[in-house]
Amino acid sequence: MNLLLSDPFALSQEYPENLTHTLNYGHSTCIKFNRKGDYLASGLIDGTVVVFDFETYGIARVLRGHTRSVQSLSWSRDGRYLLSSSRDWKCILWDLKDGSREKTVRFESAIWGAELHPFNHQIFIAALLDDSPTLVDFSDNTIRKHLLFSAPLQKDDEEEEDEGEDGDVRERKQDKQSTLVATFTQSGQYIFAGTSKGWLNVIDSETLQTVRSEKLTTSNIKHICFSVSGKQFLVNSSDRTIRLYNTPDLTYVDPVDWDIDVVHRFQDVVNRLQWNSVAFSSNGDYVLASTYQDAHDIYIWETTVGSLVKIIEAPREEIVDVQWDPNRTLVAATGLDHGTIYVWATVTPQRWSALAPDFVEVEENVEYEEREDEFDIIPDEVANKRKLDQEDDDEVDVVTIERVRGEFSEESFVIPVILEEDEETFDSSDSD
Amino acid sequence: MDKMDLDGPADSSGDTTDSELPSHYGNAVPDISVTKASANAKPVVATERTDLPKYVLQFVLEGHRAGVTTVKFSADGRWIATSSADKTIKIWHAENGEYETTIEGHGRGINDIAWSPDSNMLASASDDKTVRIWNVMSGRILRTLRGHTNYAYSVDFNPKGNLIASGSFDESIKIWDVKRGVCLRTLPAHSDPVSAVHFTRDGTMIVSCSHDGQIRLWDTSTGQCLKTLIEDNNSPVSCVRFSPNGKYLLSGTLDSAVRLWDYLKGRCVKTYQGHKNEKFICVPTFSITRGVWVVSGSEDGRIFFWDVQTKEVVQVLDGHKDVVLAVDAHPTKNLLVSAGLDGVVKIWIER
Numbered sequence: 085m086n087l088l089l090s091d092p093f094a095l096s097q098e099y100p101e102n103l104t105h106t107l108n109y110g111h112s113t114c115i116k117f118n119r120k121g122d123y124l125a126s127g128l129i130d131g132t133v134v135v136f137d138f139e140t141y142g143i144a145r146v147l148r149g150h151t152r153s154v155q156s157l158s159w160s161r162d163g164r165y166l167l168s169s170s171r172d173w174k175c176i177l178w179d180l181k182d183g184s185r186e187k188t189v190r191f192e193s194a195i196w197g198a199e200l201h202p203f204n205h206q207i208f209i210a211a212l213l214d215d216s217p218t219l220v221d222f223s224d225n226t227i228r229k230h231l232l233f234s235a236p237l238q239k240d241d242e243e244e245e246d247e248g249e250d251g252d253v254r255e256r257k258q259d260k261q262s263t264l265v266a267t268f269t270q271s272g273q274y275i276f277a278g279t280s281k282g283w284l285n286v287i288d289s290e291t292l293q294t295v296r297s298e299k300l301t302t303s304n305i306k307h308i309c310f311s312v313s314g315k316q317f318l319v320n321s322s323d324r325t326i327r328l329y330n331t332p333d334l335t336y337v338d339p340v341d342w343d344i345d346v347v348h349r350f351q352d353v354v355n356r357l358q359w360n361s362v363a364f365s366s367n368g369d370y371v372l373a374s375t376y377q378d379a380h381d382i383y384i385w386e387t388t389v390g391s392l393v394k395i396i397e398a399p400r401e402e403i404v405d406v407q408w409d410p411n412r413t414l415v416a417a418t419g420l421d422h423g424t425i426y427v428w429a430t431v432t433p434q435r436w437s438a439l440a441p442d443f444v445e446v447e448e449n450v451e452y453e454e455r456e457d458e459f460d461i462i463p464d465e466v467a468n469k470r471k472l473d474q475e476d477d478d479e480v481d482v483v484t485i486e487r488v489r490g491e492f493s494e495e496s497f498v499i500p501v502i503l504e505e506d507e508e509t510f511d512s513s514d515s516d
Numbered sequence: 517m518d519k520m521d522l523d524g525p526a527d528s529s530g531d532t533t534d535s536e537l538p539s540h541y542g543n544a545v546p547d548i549s550v551t552k553a554s555a556n557a558k559p560v561v562a563t564e565r566t567d568l569p570k571y572v573l574q575f576v577l578e579g580h581r582a583g584v585t586t587v588k589f590s591a592d593g594r595w596i597a598t599s600s601a602d603k604t605i606k607i608w609h610a611e612n613g614e615y616e617t618t619i620e621g622h623g624r625g626i627n628d629i630a631w632s633p634d635s636n637m638l639a640s641a642s643d644d645k646t647v648r649i650w651n652v653m654s655g656r657i658l659r660t661l662r663g664h665t666n667y668a669y670s671v672d673f674n675p676k677g678n679l680i681a682s683g684s685f686d687e688s689i690k691i692w693d694v695k696r697g698v699c700l701r702t703l704p705a706h707s708d709p710v711s712a713v714h715f716t717r718d719g720t721m722i723v724s725c726s727h728d729g730q731i732r733l734w735d736t737s738t739g740q741c742l743k744t745l746i747e748d749n750n751s752p753v754s755c756v757r758f759s760p761n762g763k764y765l766l767s768g769t770l771d772s773a774v775r776l777w778d779y780l781k782g783r784c785v786k787t788y789q790g791h792k793n794e795k796f797i798c799v800p801t802f803s804i805t806r807g808v809w810v811v812s813g814s815e816d817g818r819i820f821f822w823d824v825q826t827k828e829v830v831q832v833l834d835g836h837k838d839v840v841l842a843v844d845a846h847p848t849k850n851l852l853v854s855a856g857l858d859g860v861v862k863i864w865i866e867r
Binding site: 142467485501 | 741
């Protein structure tokens with residue numbers, strides 16, 4: 085969208101309402117936008133990863149390598165690398181320049197999910213099923229795995245060392261929890277990990293020590309996700325509640341002094357629904373969640389007051405994974421039964437005043453008062469001379485490039501279009 | 517109004533062997549009179565300035581058998597592509613003017629070509645109503661974009677290389693997906709043939725102009741018209757393009773004027789005159805490698821340079837025997853290439 089010339093009213097629409105596109109390529113299980121929001125990666129049930137170009141709604145890359153369903157996807161900061169984890173116990177880092185496999189990392193157990201470090205595409209954190217969460221570092225061409233702890237840090241000065249250590253009964257009960265989800269903070273300094281017993285463990289990514297633990301809920305933590313700005317984070321747990329927190333000051337305040345208090349709790353008190361997946365809006369003002377089972381809905385809450393503002397209905401199927409484009413008012417979601425990707429966006433009508441330079445859209449009839457010299461007949465030469473004289477003698481700068489406020493200004497990798505390949509055709513239809 | 521007054525020679529079989537065509541003359545003697553005095557209309561003469569352009573002829577490239585319609589430097593500055601009414605595109609080295617290859621396949625004369633941003637592909641718009649995408653090195657055709665119902669007149673790649681916009685005599689603009697080769701959108705752009713299309717640096721807008729005298733700005737993602745600019749005398753606009761920073765538009769009109777528009781304010785801020793342009797499409801362009809100039813060919817066979825700020829004519833190059841239809845400036849070096857109805861391509865250099 086061009087920001088300079090667009091209608092300001094169109095830009096201010098807060099959440100999308102119209103289903104604009106449906107993408108059908110295989111059965112999609114999880115989706116992720118890149119930082120700029122112009123590519124969407126989709127992991128399929130047969131292990132293929134497909135990258136859609138959201139300017140053409142066509143396919144930019146098809147990445148084959150996994151043999152089982154894709155569990156999670158994570159983009160590098162510049163958008164060139166994509167990390168996918170799968171039920172075949174492998175994580176693959178793809179180079180999108182040509183679709184090749186940059187690195188493959190095998191694990192000893194099934195993977196819940198893997199997230200790339202926000203600044204370094206050679207480090208990622210993986211949450212494993214039967215094992216401790218692992219930080220993998222493959223800079224210098226070696227794969228180094230560092231095991232992290234699922235046991236929470238005790239508030240008193242004792243530190244838990246190992247999962248299987250002898251201690252009193254209370255400690256052993258806490259030991260038997262596994263980390264289900266782990267993600268880096270905005271700067272990559274800490275890792276936020278959620279466990280099966282509802283604890284949030286904050287682990288320093290340099291020292292790999294747990295620096296803070298907080299019990300957020302009693303049930304599984306299913307998702308932890310940060311807003312685009314990093315100032316808030318959401319926790320989705322099995323007790324059917326989504327909790328919104330303000331991120332504590334990670335740089336200047338000691339972990340011990342952090343305030344991790346709930347800002348809002350989002351739940352559906354009427355139907356007591358579980359939430360399949362959660363996301364923030366691009367500006368952090370709204371929270372999205374998709375519902376479990378029969379209600380084919382996406383709920384949108386507003387974060388300042390915490391009230392429900394909209395329920396978007398999906399056409400036919402239960403929605404599994406939902407994502408908000410980081411730069412536009414656009415929501416993409418995958419369906420459970422067919423794996424279709426639905427895209428909701430805002431639709432702005434054509435501004436008719438743009439079609440001629442002196443058209444203006446008015447609310448009601450206006451009496452036109454003509455100028456004194458409106459109908460004077462001026463010979464062409466005089467008129468031309470007058471026009472030329474009116475031209476500014478000001479400096480005209482045709483070379484310097486100015487950034488437009490609000491535009492995504494970081495360098496984002498453009499996936500090169502390679503036309504020699506043969507590809508299966510796929511179905512992308514526009515819906516109204 | 518046609519870009520070409522004469523059609524290419526009737527090529528019955530269409531087979532050409534490269535050995536028949538003369539490749540190039542290198543290092544031609546610069547016996548060109550480089551005058552500084554301006555032509556009839558502009559009274560102000562550029563004097564007393566030391567930073568004026570001093571382009572001289574470096575190479576003459578011959579080989580096309582009919583008038584050359586477009587000449588473009590590749591984005592990486594290594595190649596020159598020329599398209600012609602003889603239905604071929606020829607690729608030359610930018611450094612030494614050496615001939616590289618010929619690309620053939622269109623059924624009728626070619627009106628416009630555009631390089632992809634990675635300099636690997638060329639898009640061409642032709643009188644056979646198709647737009648074709650070629651692999652430059654192998655000369656093979658990659659995609660044929662069919663859909664226009666009349667001559668395809670102008671073509672441009674977006675900066676990411678995944679979209680192509682084409683303007684046509686059927687008064688519409690089509691936006692194509694490069695990868696799949698399908699038309700994504702058709703914009704009902706004008707009420708007369710669309711003579712030029714151009715993307716902004718960030719690819720969010722397309723500017724188009726037409727023989728009905730209007731210049732329109734379109735949003736790429738929604739296909740909606742964002743703004744319309746019109747000059748009072750409604751003379752056909754033959755070409756329009758964005759300035760290097762995307763803030764201004766440069767348009768050439770068939771009343772022998774080249775105008776610079778500030779499209780946010782919606783008015784013309786500079787007018788450049790002195791050349792003759794009343795029938796053909798003479799494409800104006802910017803040269804920003806040393807000094808900021810506006811360059812345009814003229815129907816009397818000359819090439820005019822204007823200073824962007826003062827509007828004075830700062831150099832006039834002579835050398836073509838017929839209308840100069842296209843000029844292009846190298847992205848980084850002080851090179852200029854020009855071509856026209858006489859079928860000859862000339863490279864000019866400023867040392």
